[in-house]
């Protein structure tokens with residue numbers, strides 16, 4: 001009789017922003033998936049487990065999941081890099097300097113950055129890219145998002161991800177087309193070929209996104225509604241498991257869903 005193969009070692013997650021809305025949802029998703037949370041850090045220190053700071057937590061887990069704040073990103077990446085620990089970044093409101101820091105860390109460790117970790121949104125991004133590729137610039141693109149009253153960044157990271165997918169479909173740079181604050185522009189009719197954004201905030205909405213393609217006489221609307229944070233949390237936990245053991249580099253949810 002042969003012995004069964006040894007069980008794979010259990011995954012140990014480290015959570016950054018552990019006490020927040022997403023931090024709590026990820027703890028639930030990890031428990032549902034029977035994955036151990038080695039520890040969790042909040043703004044003022046440990047939320048789960050004994051680790052005093054992100055450096056101690058990074059050294060004690062197999063993978064970090066960061067849903068905290070853009071202001072914490074540099075320190076979180078530095079700790080992950082020093083410990084050689086892969087990191088999933090779900091925090092939004094990132095600027096070009098944050099993205100440059102992610103690119104730099106990805107030379108040393110695997111980093112998966114995703115403005116939205118839900119499967120449905122990532123399929124929506126693919127649909128938007130396909131639609132934009134087939135519709136000419138006389139189809140105006142407007143992106144409308146609604147979130148809960150506590151959200152700090154606007155437009156949402158997902159709205160920008162969807163706009164980037166549309167720009168890619170058109171073989172254009174998103175930065176050239178994006179009009180994130182129409183109210184701040186001088187009064188003028190809509191510029192052909194641009195991508196407009198509108199952000200609504202209120203109540204407890206987990207996350208609604210709609211991409212509207214509008215031309216003379218017809219309109220296409222593609223959208224996604226998150227009914228709870230559980231979809232983001234499940235995706236983040238799945239992404240963390242997928243990231244462990246990968247080569248250093250920058251990854252996206254589309255890499256995971258393509259596997």
Ligand SMILES: NC(=O)C1=CN([C@@H]2O[C@H](COP(=O)(O)OP(=O)(O)OC[C@H]3O[C@@H](n4cnc5c(N)ncnc54)[C@H](OP(=O)(O)O)[C@@H]3O)[C@@H](O)[C@H]2O)C=CC1
Nearest residue numbers: 017019020021022042043068072090091092115116117232
């Ligand atoms: N990628 C995705 O699928 C999703 C992304 N998000 C994004 O995730 C982020 C968090 O969202 P949400 O959970 O709703 O926000 P919350 O404000 O509820 O949670 C953020 C938490 O991070 C804590 N925090 C602040 N500074 C630090 C720090 N230096 N180190 C560790 N923790 C810190 C905050 O503490 P304190 O309150 O004391 O400041 C808070 O508990 C946002 O950027 C949001 O847009 C949200 C949902 C899905």
Ligand SMILES: O=C(O)C1=N[C@H](C(=O)O)C[C@H](O)C1
Nearest residue numbers: 092115116151156157158207
């Ligand atoms: O802050 C949130 O809640 C969410 N943020 C992400 C975003 O900015 O797109 C993802 C999701 O929509 C929920």
